[in-house]
Amino acid sequence: MTTQADFLARIRTEMRKTRGLFAAATAPRPAAPRAEAEAIRRELAPRWPETLERFRREFERVGGVFHRVAALGDVPHLVAGLAREREARRVVAWHAAALGADLAAALTARGLDVLAMPAGELGDEAERRALRARIAEAELGLTGVDLAVAETGTLVVRSGAGRPRSTSLLPSYHVAVFDRSVLVESLRQVGVLLEAWHAPDAPPAGAVTSFITGPSRTADIELTLTRGVHGPKEVHAVFVNADIRG
Amino acid sequence: MSEGELATPFRERAGRAMRDTFLQEALGIATTKFIGLRREAFADFPEGDALRDRARAIKEAMLQRLDEHLERLAASVERLGGRVHYATTPEEARAIVLDIARRAGARTAVKSKSMASEEILLNEALEAAGVTPVETDLGEYIIQLAHERPSHIIAPAIHKTKGQVAELFARELKRRVAADPEALTQVARAELREKFLKADLGITGANFAVAETGTVVLVTNEGNGRMVTSLPRVHVAIMGVEKVVPSMTDLMIFLAILARSATGQKLSVYTTLVQGPRRAGELEGPDEFHLVLLDNGRIGELAGPLREALYCLRCGACLNVCPVYRQIGGHAYGHTYPGPIGILLTAMLSGPAAVRDLAHASSLCGACVDACPVRIDIPRMLLGLRRELDERRLAPWGERIAFGLLARLLARPRLYRLAARVGRLLQRPFARDGAVRGLPLALGNWTQRRDLPVIAPRTFQERWAALRREDRR
Structure with a gap:
């Protein structure tokens, strides 16, 4: 069996034999990523309408459906309408703390069967499996958004307590709710934010960061574009024109 | 690839692919579509070229401190x-x-x-x-x-029609599905x-x-x-x-x-x-x-001639633009990685002897370098492989002798001019419509599959000499 020491020793032996390499450097990283991330947010704040418009254009280009509501209180009505049109009844939603608001009661009042995610871990494997089976049965998944990237029309969603990975993956319809605070312009800015999220003093989070750029798609059969092969066949981004977290 | 498949010589595998009319059509449509999509994507992305240079530099910097x-x-x-x-x-x-x-x-x-x-x-x-x-x-x-x-x-499945996929699902999944990509995809989703x-x-x-x-x-x-x-x-x-x-x-x-x-x-x-x-x-x-x-096989190439192939991101762009891949598709290459970069990766993983034939499955046109996001110089490494195959006597003996003779001929102007005159005489029985056809014996391997242009009635050198004489008059 090859050990780490053997493996690295072989690499070093080969590296010593290289001749005439050209000078090359990796990308310069932000020195203080969390401060730089804050600076980016401050810089972006005044021009959020342009960023939002660009996001909408790109998100629609990749097959997403964009909605705009005035306040968080309008979201349950919108979601209920989307569900009704699609004959969907079962909804899984992030935990209220992760979503920034408790929408479960309002959704239930509109006739939906709502399963809100627990705030943290469950006791054992059996409980986790049971919950996952219920997520798998849901037709609509309601989540928040950590970043909305205008350049590419991408929703970035982090996993963690109260925000399981499969809420944006297993249901056929994914509805993601966001406000202006998560808008960024470019992949370069995303790089700074990713550095900040991984800085030693950053708050803890889940193990997975998902970039979602439109609905699940494939062109594997005769190059015919088909939606919803494994993940959702529709992705809706709901922009709330007010701060979700007040 | 099964042993049986690899036992078939590359020339036969390629020939089979070129006689498969559906494959030919599918390859043409797929590669042309991917080329167009890629071109559009970079057309409205002015910073693309600079980012490609950056990415290339990062790959090199990474290899220099891989440990x-x-x-x-x-x-x-x-x-x-x-x-x-x-x-x-x-x-x-x-x-x-x-x-x-x-x-x-x-x-x-x-x-x-x-x-x-x-x-x-x-x-x-x-x-x-x-x-x-x-x-x-x-x-x-x-x-x-x-x-x-x-x-x-x-x-991976561009060589299959929707009809073939429907038959496959009926046989393997016992599900009757219409030959429609949407319906087939939904069945796969559920399974x-x-x-x-x-x-x-x-x-x-x-x-x-x-x-x-x-x-x-x-x-x-x-x-x-x-x-x-x-x-x-x-x-x-x-x-x-x-x-x-x-x-x-x-x-x-x-x-x-x-x-x-x-x-x-x-x-x-x-x-x-x-x-x-x-x-x-x-x-x-x-x-x-x-x-x-x-x-x-990767670590052994850190200081080897194929080092640059370690930059590869596996995007497939070089496959789509390669005139050889576009004709023969991925299976004919016979190994895990097809296309121009695949030849280099196969040599890296299995040694140069594994690409004895494949090293020549390239016109060296350079389309792959232009398409590669990190600008890997594939033709340079393919030439190096061909040289190595020759030097290590891994290339077939006929090929080594033929190219050895050609090298001598090209290095001696008098001999070259003489050969052109002799060739002009010898080609007469075989020249038809501007191409040499049906050469006998081993030479037929060339003329069976490609057009060998006839030697011009007057070579460039002869015309040049004539022009000079006219000038002097």
Whole structure:
């Protein structure tokens, strides 16, 4: 069996034999990523309408459906309408703390069967499996958004307590709710934010960061574009024109 | 590729592909479409060229300190509670994965598309050990059901018609489905959804791995990468050592050019950053995370002539633009990695003797260099391989003698001029419509498959000399 020491020793032996390499450097990283991330947010704040418009254009280009509501209180009505049109009844939603608001009661009042995610871990494997089976049965998944990237029309969603990975993956319809605070312009800015999220003093989070750029798609059969092969066949981004977290 | 398939000479495999009319049409449509999509994607992306240069520099910088980056990656993964394994050979990589599967008591393994696992022939080994591997990328699923191999790095089943897929599903899944991509996709979704929820083991490759954070990055359009890394109890990622990138900042530069080069998308639908096993507070995600670092001939090329091929991102752009690939498709190459870059990777993995014929399956036109997101100089390395095959007497003796003679002829002007005159006489019985046809014996190998232009009635040198004489008058 090859050990780490053997493996690295072989690499070093080969590296010593290289001749005439050209000078090359990796990308310069932000020195203080969390401060730089804050600076980016401050810089972006005044021009959020342009960023939002660009996001909408790109998100629609990749097959997403964009909605705009005035306040968080309008979201349950919108979601209920989307569900009704699609004959969907079962909804899984992030935990209220992760979503920034408790929408479960309002959704239930509109006739939906709502399963809100627990705030943290469950006791054992059996409980986790049971919950996952219920997520798998849901037709609509309601989540928040950590970043909305205008350049590419991408929703970035982090996993963690109260925000399981499969809420944006297993249901056929994914509805993601966001406000202006998560808008960024470019992949370069995303790089700074990713550095900040991984800085030693950053708050803890889940193990997975998902970039979602439109609905699940494939062109594997005769190059015919088909939606919803494994993940959702529709992705809706709901922009709330007010701060979700007040 | 089965032994039987490789026992067929390359020339026959290529010939078979060129007589397959459906394959010819499918290849033409697919490669032309991908070329157009890629061109559009870079047309409205002015910073694209500069980013490609940056990406190339990062790959080189990464190789110059590969030991440090891998050490950091391993430390990061272990800090997160994951385990790192080191595999020098395919046998070792298979043994590692089988051991993990056995300890997990796995009966089914769901796989997200991974060229590294194809390269080590993992599926056969899993089956032999009683673990059923299920490919979950739709194209890979189709060819797994058909017991075939991928024909394109990013569109593995482009050689199959929807009718063939419908027949395949009827036979293998006992499901009658219309020959309609939408309906077929829905059947696959339902079949595979079951597998995702039941599987004990998830196996992926890695498009990148970030050393600083221990993050494995998977790029998919279907969402199977997310399923495989979220639902099973154990996740194993297998990656070639060259896939490591230093930081998240570097990663974003690669992401900005990868999908544009592959499918013309700005980003693929899902880019999934997986950082070790499930965390405290999470409901989902594996209990165990394993990272297998694979050598398989890569480390030996760090100071070798194929070093630059270690920059490859596996986007497939060089396949689409290659005039040879466009004619013969992926299967004719006969190895895991097809196309121009595939020839180099095959030589890296299996030694130069494995590409005795393939080294010539290129016109050296350079379209691949232009399309490559990190500008790998593929023709330069192909020429180097041809030289090496000749020097090490691995090339066929006929070829070595023929080119040896040609080299002497070209280096001696008088002899060259004489040969042109003699050739003009000798070609007379065979020259028709501007081409030499039906040459006898071994020479026929040339004229059977391509047009050999006739030697001009007056050579350039003769016309040049005549012009000079006229001038002087």
